[in-house]
Amino acid sequence: MDIIHCMNDVLLPRLAVDSLDHRLRVMPVAVVTGARQTGKSTLVGQLAGEHRRYITLDDLDARSAAHDDPELLLAGEQPVTLDEVQREPELMNAVKRAVDRRRRPGQFLLTGSANLLLMRRVSESLAGRASYLNLWPMTRREQRGLGPGGMWESLLTTDERQWIDLLRSQPCEQADWRALARRGGFPVPALQLERDQDRAIWFDGYVRTYLERDLQDIANISALPDFRRVMRATCLRVGQILNQSDLARDISLTQPTAHRYLNLLETSYLFVRLPAYTVNRTKRLVKSPKAYWSDTGLAMHLSQETEPRGEHLENIVLHDLLAWRDSRTAPAELYYWRTASGAEVDFVIESGGRLLPIEVKSSARPRLRDTRHLRTFIEEYEDRSRPGLLLHDGDAPEWIASNVLAAPWWMVI
Numbered sequence: 001m002d003i004i005h006c007m008n009d010v011l012l013p014r015l016a017v018d019s020l021d022h023r024l025r026v027m028p029v030a031v032v033t034g035a036r037q038t039g040k041s042t043l044v045g046q047l048a049g050e051h052r053r054y055i056t057l058d059d060l061d062a063r064s065a066a067h068d069d070p071e072l073l074l075a076g077e078q079p080v081t082l083d084e085v086q087r088e089p090e091l092m093n094a095v096k097r098a099v100d101r102r103r104r105p106g107q108f109l110l111t112g113s114a115n116l117l118l119m120r121r122v123s124e125s126l127a128g129r130a131s132y133l134n135l136w137p138m139t140r141r142e143q144r145g146l147g148p149g150g151m152w153e154s155l156l157t158t159d160e161r162q163w164i165d166l167l168r169s170q171p172c173e174q175a176d177w178r179a180l181a182r183r184g185g186f187p188v189p190a191l192q193l194e195r196d197q198d199r200a201i202w203f204d205g206y207v208r209t210y211l212e213r214d215l216q217d218i219a220n221i222s223a224l225p226d227f228r229r230v231m232r233a234t235c236l237r238v239g240q241i242l243n244q245s246d247l248a249r250d251i252s253l254t255q256p257t258a259h260r261y262l263n264l265l266e267t268s269y270l271f272v273r274l275p276a277y278t279v280n281r282t283k284r285l286v287k288s289p290k291a292y293w294s295d296t297g298l299a300m301h302l303s304q305e306t307e308p309r310g311e312h313l314e315n316i317v318l319h320d321l322l323a324w325r326d327s328r329t330a331p332a333e334l335y336y337w338r339t340a341s342g343a344e345v346d347f348v349i350e351s352g353g354r355l356l357p358i359e360v361k362s363s364a365r366p367r368l369r370d371t372r373h374l375r376t377f378i379e380e381y382e383d384r385s386r387p388g389l390l391l392h393d394g395d396a397p398e399w400i401a402s403n404v405l406a407a408p409w410w411m412v413i
Helices: 017-026 040-048 060-068 070-074 091-101 115-125 152-157 160-168 177-183 187-192 196-218 224-236 244-250 255-267 296-303 310-327 368-380
Strands: 029-033 053-056 080-083 108-112 130-134 271-274 290-293 333-338 344-351 354-360 388-392 398-401 404-408
Touching (some): 017 130, 040 053, 040 080, 060 070, 070 091, 091 108, 091 115, 130 310, 152 160, 152 310, 152 344, 152 354, 177 196, 177 310, 187 196, 196 224, 224 244, 224 296, 244 255, 255 271, 271 310, 271 333, 290 296, 290 310, 310 333, 310 344, 310 354, 354 368, 368 388, 368 398, 368 404
Parallel strands (some): 029 108, 029 130, 080 108, 388 404
Antiparallel strands (some): 271 290, 333 344, 398 404
């Protein structure tokens, strides 16, 4: 299957489409969630085709029918796609009854962006009946029309002696990560808007829609200026260890209020808490999460930063990792690693019992000293760890140490 994001009448393949197709062939219900404007409606609309009935609850007539007679709306043999299903949460009970009457793979495909409300209803109504897929903003390769995410799967499964040849064989070209950070991955600003000023207008409208529409659906936020301050503060802390008490004190909020607002941002798929890898062997480890955002363009807009920082390159890499992880059917986990003495690795992939440590540097010429924390991690977990990967802004891959490959970021994602 080679569909999915329509922009300027061009169909761009999405990383999640094969995984979604697989889930529809196994489970009676597949649920696609994610932040607003990531392309969920386009994805499921293209999948609908002739064999699926497509209903969007953004349509007032459809929403009225869902409220008045949900059983009639869902009647028939044809599989049904329900877009923006959070608009009529009680429809979940009718979906459950339809599945229980006749359980068929791919019977319902649901989407929703108000994650907190949607997932509570789905978990209550469709336990054991549904599979879930999160659609993130578009990765760099998706924006270029290449479909897949980064090279993570290949790096995990390929002998490290072939890593350089593997990366050199990719259809990639050197790119400016700063430009990628500014435009982010939401389809409209990433693909349609060329100027920073135009993207700023789009991001401002996005934030207002989120604050004034989605938040009123999923939570009672009475002090929007306070919520905006939390968003800006977390954007300024991209790539940093998250201390909720410090954040609350810095913006003059109570810690419980800051905690609640962070949870809302996370359940809306805008804010990302990256957990620490805390398997303790011989070192004392930091256990607090690190703060990132799902989209660097939105984060820079909220923080009012005009020049991307090295942490934004980290965020770009994490975004690609998240899109790859959530498109898989096999489990994989993402972490960072930090010891109490200050040794830190930006990202750790755990998959199939193996670990792949990743460090990100925005410099074009990495040095041997840049590998010291990767080598510490590999030594600590030598029975499970693959060689380390040091991503940088240069132009060629090389083994900078016997167990660390330095590779240009643009060859990998």
